[in-house]
Amino acid sequence: MSDSARSKVAVVLVSGGLDSATCLAIAAAQGYQCLALSFDYGQRSRSELEAAVRVAQAAGVKEHKIIPLQMGTIGGSALTDASIAVPEQESEGIPVTYVPARNTVFLSYALAWAEVVDAAAIFIGVNARDYSGYPDCRPQYIAAYQQLINLATKKGVEGGIIALETPLIDLSKAEIIKTGTRLGVNYGLTVSCYQANVAGEACGRCDSCRFRRKGFDDAGVDDPTLYQRA
């Protein structure tokens, strides 16, 4: 690897799931020195964040930051109180994993870090094919965010680029798995299950589990997912 490639830094969003693990491997394979960024927003179990830690370590990232997002009351509290509400815990009845404007918030932190370390790129594992219901996973959204980056930063104004990279955006789940497998990703470290147990073992029954398992089947790759015993 050349020195110039070595010197390229990328901030990579890492959730602990299959997609972002693949995205991180792709960034590393492109020669970036990777900085992993995760968010603690009251995930249902800690296993997703623990998976993010394992994935980042396995990829040999230079640093891994986990930012606490205290968005609890923004998540949906009734607007009935004129007093100051400093979010500390998620509200009862609100899905704890609900993050409004999710990718916009995540990318704003990624941009902040990218700006500080003079990163050349930000990688996010969004996928327009599997998640077409989310506005902020579409190519148009990513293009708009790139435009924002170009205008938001001193580097952009001076003609420099912080490239917003979305290597998974057009891939099927099977293609993602094949790509990651070729790059040596250990998917056994990742957690996709909506209701994984504390050991990170998947239920095998939720939508996410079934979708993931089908991806391994379609890719012709052995599914290394740790499933809970029946």
Added chain:
Amino acid sequence: MSDSARSKVAVVLVSGGLDSATCLAIAAAQGYQCLALSFDYGQRSRSELEAAVRVAQAAGVKEHKIIPLQMGTIGGSALTDASIAVPEQESEGIPVTYVPARNTVFLSYALAWAEVVDAAAIFIGVNARDYSGYPDCRPQYIAAYQQLINLATKKGVEGGIIALETPLIDLSKAEIIKTGTRLGVNYGLTVSCYQANVAGEACGRCDSCRFRRKGFDDAGVDDPTLYQRA
């Protein structure tokens, strides 16, 4: 005021300074039901946040949220540690008020809240004239963020609008002060000083103080700022 105007909700970024207090008054005068949003990012003194609380209360906002931004280590720690760093305190030697990608981060939270409450607008008191050195205060940046909002949200995709309003963007400091004075803003509640004391009294000597005082002079408005005794 009509019922339809009453039902319009706006998220307004409120820092505790003169500009955002004016911006909030303008939003209220336009008939918006205002939700104030502030950030706790380790401001040099608490007086700025306390001013934000006073300003929001004086404007009769429906709710005021203060979001803790734990960006300490993003603010500029050396990238020398592969361990997980969960930001808790600002690093020594880094200006505690430094927020990289500042308006991008602030607006992403505003968008999150706006999405949850189905707000019609987001107000931010940026000013291209006085702060032309900041890329993220320019009209081009604001236009790019508006485009992002349109693409990032379910509402935008469905043809709805969350308008990003910047009523101060072309105004001089004196014009801002005249506008706010006409709308009844009590600038005595606001704090602009970089080194205000715990009582919120201004030093009268820093750049921000001198700039502010000149604004009152130019506007021909009595300066209500509380200054520290010499």
